[in-house]
Amino acid sequence: MIFETKRLLVRKLKHSDLEAFYELESNPKVLQYATGEPKNFEESKEDLEQLIKRYDDPTNDFWIYAVENKQNEDFIGTVALIKDEEGNDEIGYRFIERYWGNGFATELCEGLIQYCKSIGMKKLIGCVVDENVASAKILERLNFVAIEKFISDDIGLPETKYELIL
Template identity: 65%
Template sequence: MIFETERLLIRKLILEDLDAFHALESNPKVLKYATGNVKSLKENQIELIALIVKYSKSKNDFWIYAIERKSDHKFVGTLALVKDGFDDEIGYRFLEEFWGKGYATELCKELLKYCKQIGIQKLVGYVVDENIASSKILERFNFKKIKHFISDDIKLPETKYELFL
């Protein structure tokens, strides 16, 4: 376990997560504000294995963790902690069936505590402007808007947020 919230466990991905990971990464609604590109089962299997291998690399700067519901150990999404140049970036995705249940807010609250504990001094998050729910979550935790731009990958207006811990 990496850390936990009241209802969630954040842990390393495992091969047994493949079906749920594929459901997440092949849903166009989930990826609408991220990459925009759904992947096949085989592509997701390759990606999952690559993410798992990164846990053992000494200079890994791209951590993707599983988000699991405590009550039934069901995979509900992923959490990203990514070294992006000088910035430590956060991101998360939830399976569509778990949207609107307050999990993202709960996750962010404990994620900020965790990041502070491991010595991260500043976090950034990138949110497509149409994704109002994610913008509200970052703003609730005092992230400040620092830059507006058109995303390179999905060509939508996006905002970079920043928070000093």
């Protein structure tokens, strides 16, 4: 376990997450504000394998963890901690569509902030596509401050970069 909240457990990805991971990675609605196109089953399997291998790489700066519903142990999404181009600690998350609207994203971000503080991080970054109003509201509610507007290189949409000093 990496950390937990009242309803969520954040842990390393496992091979047994494949079916749910594929559900997440194949849904165009989940990926509409993220990089990449929806993936087929084989691509999802390959991605999951690569993400699991990263845990053992001492030079890894791209951590993707599973988000599990503690009540039933269902895989419901992923959370990312990534060093960006400037060396900042960037966060990101995705949830399987059927779990949207349950307050999981806010709860996850609150827990993630506490976890990051506990391991000595000083600042978090979150980049949100401007059309993704729900995610922007979550970051703003958690005291992230907008520091930059830009057009993303990967998906070509206007984004806002948010920062939280821990």
